[in-house]
Amino acid sequence: MTTDNFPKRLLVTGGCGFIGSNFVRYWLGQHPESRVVVYDKLTYAGRRENLADLWDSPNLSLVVADIGDMDALRRACKENQIDLIVNFAAETHVDQSILGPLVFTDTNVRGTHVLLEVARQLGIRLHHISTDEVYGHIRDDHQSVETDELAPRSPYAASKAAADQLVQAYAITYDLPVTITRGANNVGAYQYPEKAVPLFATNAILGEAIPVYGDGLQMRDYAHVHDHCTGIETVLLHGQIGEVYNVGTGREMTNLEMVDIVLDTLGKDHSLVRHVTDRPGHDRRYSMNVDKLKALGWQPKYDPKEAVAEAAKWYAENQAWWEPIRSGEFREYYEKQYAERLAGTPS
Ligand code: NAD
Ligand code: TYD
Numbered sequence: 588m589t590t591d592n593f594p595k596r597l598l599v600t601g602g603c604g605f606i607g608s609n610f611v612r613y614w615l616g617q618h619p620e621s622r623v624v625v626y627d628k629l630t631y632a633g634r635r636e637n638l639a640d641l642w643d644s645p646n647l648s649l650v651v652a653d654i655g656d657m658d659a660l661r662r663a664c665k666e667n668q669i670d671l672i673v674n675f676a677a678e679t680h681v682d683q684s685i686l687g688p689l690v691f692t693d694t695n696v697r698g699t700h701v702l703l704e705v706a707r708q709l710g711i712r713l714h715h716i717s718t719d720e721v722y723g724h725i726r727d728d729h730q731s732v733e734t735d736e737l738a739p740r741s742p743y744a745a746s747k748a749a750a751d752q753l754v755q756a757y758a759i760t761y762d763l764p765v766t767i768t769r770g771a772n773n774v775g776a777y778q779y780p781e782k783a784v785p786l787f788a789t790n791a792i793l794g795e796a797i798p799v800y801g802d803g804l805q806m807r808d809y810a811h812v813h814d815h816c817t818g819i820e821t822v823l824l825h826g827q828i829g830e831v832y833n834v835g836t837g838r839e840m841t842n843l844e845m846v847d848i849v850l851d852t853l854g855k856d857h858s859l860v861r862h863v864t865d866r867p868g869h870d871r872r873y874s875m876n877v878d879k880l881k882a883l884g885w886q887p888k889y890d891p892k893e894a895v896a897e898a899a900k901w902y903a904e905n906q907a908w909w910e911p912i913r914s915g916e917f918r919e920y921y922e923k924q925y926a927e928r929l930a931g932t933p934s
Contacts, residue, residue, distance in 0.1 A: 593824070594621065594670050594671035594712070594823060595620070595621050595622065595670060596622045596624070596667055596668050596669050596670050596671070597614070597621060597622070597623045597624070597669065597670075597671050597672075597673055598624050598626050598663060598664060598667065598669040598671070598672045598673070599611055599614075599623055599624070599625050599626065599673050599675065600626045600627065600654050600672065600673070600674045600675055600676035600702065601626075601627055601633065601654075601674070601675030601676030601677060601716075602623070602625030602626070602627055602638070602649075602675065603625060603627040603629060603633035603634055603635055603637055603638065603649075604627070604632050604633050604634075604637070604675060604676075604679070604779075605632070605637075605773070605775075605777050605778040605779060605812070606675055606716070606770070606773055606812055606815060606816075607625070607627070607675035607676075608634075608637035608638050608777050609775060609776065609777065609812045609813070609815075609816055610673070610675065610816045610819060611623055611625060611638060611641070611647070612638065612641065613813070613816040613817070613820070614816070614820065615641065615644065615646065615647065617820065619646070621646065622646045622647075622648075622667070623646065623647050623648075624647075624648050624649075624650060624663060624667045624669065625638070625647070625648070625649045625650070626650045626652060626654070626660070626663055626676070627649065627650075627651060627652075627676065628651065628652065628653045628654070628676070628694075629651055630678070631779070631916060631917075632679065632680075632779045632781075634777075634912075635649070636908070637777045648667075650663045653694075653698065654674070654676045654694065654698035654699070654701060654702050655693060655697055655698040655701050656701075657701050657704065657705060660701065660702065660705045661705050661708070661709070664705060664709050664711060665709065669709075669711055670711060670712065671711065671712050671713075671714065671823070672702060672706055672711055672712070672713045672714070673714045673716070673819070673823075674699060674702055674713060674714065674715045674716055675716045676694065676698060677694055677695050677698075677716075677746075677747070677750075678690050678691045678694050678695060678746075679743070680743065680779075680781050680782065681720075681741045681743045681744070681866065682781070682866060683743075683781065683920070684741055684742035684743035684746070685741065685742065685866070685867060685868075686924070688742035691743055691746040692742075692746055692749075694746075695746035695747055695749070695750050696746050696749045696750055696753070699715065699750040699753055699754065700750075700753050703753060703754060703757045703763065706757075706763060706765075707757060707761050707763050712764040712765070712766075712828075713754070713763065713764070713765050714765070714766045714767070714768070714819070714822065714823060715750065715751070715754045715765065715766070715767045715768075716767075716768060716770065716819070717747055717750070717751050717767050717768065717769040717770070717831075718744070718747050718769055718770055719731060719769055719770065719771050719772075719808070719833070719835065719873045719874075719875050720739060720741070720743065720744035720747060720870065720873065721737045721739050721744055721747050721748040721751055721769060722735055722737065722738060722739075722769075722873070722875075723737070723738030723739055723740050723744070723870065724740065724870035724871045724872050724873065725872055725873065725874060726872075727872065729874070730837065730874045730875055730876040731769075731873075731874065731875045731876065732833070732875075732876045732879075733769070733830075733831040733833055733879055737751065737752070740868050740870055741868055741870070744870075751767060751769075751831075754767055755767070755831075758828075758829050764828045764829075765828070765829065766822050766823070766826045766827075766828060766829070766830060766831075766832070767830075767831040767832070768815075768818060768819055768822055768831075768832050768833075768834050768880075769831065769832070769833050769834065769875065770810070770815050770818075770834045770835065771807070771808035771810040771815075771833075771834065771835030771836065771875060772807045772808060772809050772810065772873070773809075773810055773811070773812045773815050774809050774810070774811065774812065774894050774895055774897075774898035775811055775812030775813065775894070775897065775898050775901065776812070776898075776901045776905070777908070778812075778898070780902075780909055780912060780913060780917065781917070781920065783842065783845070784809065784845065784849065784895060784898050785898070785902055785909070786798075787845075787846055787849045787850075788849050788853065788898065788899045788902040788903070789902055789909055789913060790859070791849060791850055791853050791855040791859060791899075792853060792855075792902065792903060792906070793913075794855075794859070795859070796859055796860075796861045796929055796932070797846055797849075797850075797859045797860045797861060798861055798863045798925050798928055798929060799842060799843065799846060799860055799862050799863065800842075800862075800863060800864070800865045800866045800869060801862065801864075801865030801866075801869060802862065803841060803842045803843040803846065803862065804841045804842070804843065805841065805842050805869060805870070805871050805872065806839040806840065806841055806842075806871070806872040806873065806874065807839055807840070807842065807845070807873055808835040808836055808837065808838060808839040808873060808874060808875065808891060809836075809839075809840065809845060809891045809894050809895050810834070810835045810836050810887065810889075810891065810894060811887070811888065811889035811893070811894035811897065811898075813888060813889065814834070814836070814887040814888055814889055814894075815834050817885060817888070818832070818834035818880055818885055818887075819834070821880065821883050821884065821885040822880070825883045825884065826883060830879075832879055832880045832883075833875040833876060833877050833879065833880060834875075834877065834880055835875045835877055835887075836877070836887045836889075836890060836891050836894075837874070837875065837876060837877045838890065838891055839872065839873065839874045839891070840891055840892070845895050846860060848892055848895045848896055848899070849895060849899045852895075852896045852899040852900060852903075853899055853903055861929060861932040862932070863925070863928035863929060863931075863932060864927075864928050864931075
């Protein structure tokens with residue numbers, strides 16, 4: 588079945604986060620006749636200011652609540668006559684999931700389950716945002732396709748895989764109209780600086796060390812967040828109900844190559860790089876085949892090198908956005924995650 592009903596009233600969970608806020612801005616720019624309700628708990632990663640330019644708009648509103656709160660969710664969907672839920676809400680950082688895993692199960696598994704239950708009760712289509720990490724790390728000669736088995740290896744990836752399976756189970760058991768996109772590593776504006784590209788860019792701008800885990804030869808597909816947004820839009824408008832679509836560029840690079848692009852874009856010295864103790868269970872390589880999405884007419888606009896360079900430039904030009912973040916609670920996390928790792932490296 589193709590989607591013939593154009594979604595007019597969207598509940599975007601996690602819409603104050605990195606990808607969610609980019610999606611809301613993109614969607615309202617493309618479809619100004621639709622209404623968007625952002626539903627967000629505003630964790631450390633969820634920031635109202637990511638949509639500061641849009642809050643005055645009559646077709647955007649914010650509900651501050653948890654996706655695990657069934658009453659609040661039902662109310663938000665009913666009061667706003669929601670016809671599509673797009674679920675970005677999640678705990679999203681692998682390193683945080685190693686330090687404190689239980690909240691990942693609370694939000695990513697139980698929260699998604701509550702969302703599915705509300706969607707089922709009210710008969711609302713749900714689009715779920717997943718990740719390439721559910722496939723686990725993969726052989727050098729393979730690209731993950733949507734039918735591959737899920738083999739997650741971090742608490743974050745395992746919680747996302749569990750959520751994917753719940754979404755698919757609801758489609759099978761209750762005939763709930765669902766779609767899933769599995770995104771590659773996204774980069775771009777408003778990414779919280781715990782993730783590698785914004786961490787490295789902001790450290791470089793501040794003249795601080797760049798902590799590369801292990802040998803830095805791990806491979807990622809660094810995709811521009813704009814292309815993720817257009818990929819999701821393509822699936823919302825033209826995807827098959829019940830189907831899963833990979834979204835990425837299909838091309839990966841090593842972390843050391845990514846660091847080179849960040850430093851060269853910012854004109855910073857490569858002597859800032861430090862190889863530090865590796866992440867436990869670090870996935871060596873992600874790579875996805877994106878032909879299924881391309882068959883719907885989608886094409887990425889940016890190659891991974893451009894995507895990383897554009898992201899680094901955004902951090903150079905938007906210091907006012909990230910400086911308050913880096914001087915706040917982020918410091919405590921940074922100390923926990925990096926102080927010991929960096930102490931053992933030459934300066
Ligand atoms: P993010 O951490 O920047 O934002 C997450 C958002 O979810 C925040 O606004 C936060 O406040 C909100 N949130 C967290 N827990 C919540 C809860 N219990 N109830 C309501 N809101 C809650 O994340 P992101 O990088 O924008 O990722 C968005 C989605 O995309 C996630 O589902 C993630 O797994 C997926 N994804 C991310 C990437 C990536 O590279 N960042 C790649 C592929 C898929
Ligand atoms: P990250 O942005 O955390 O995304 P993910 O782990 O979900 O792919 O990390 C991207 C890559 O960069 C990953 O291979 C881990 C590596 N990395 C570092 O080498 N140092 C760091 O400080 C961080 C945060 C990540």
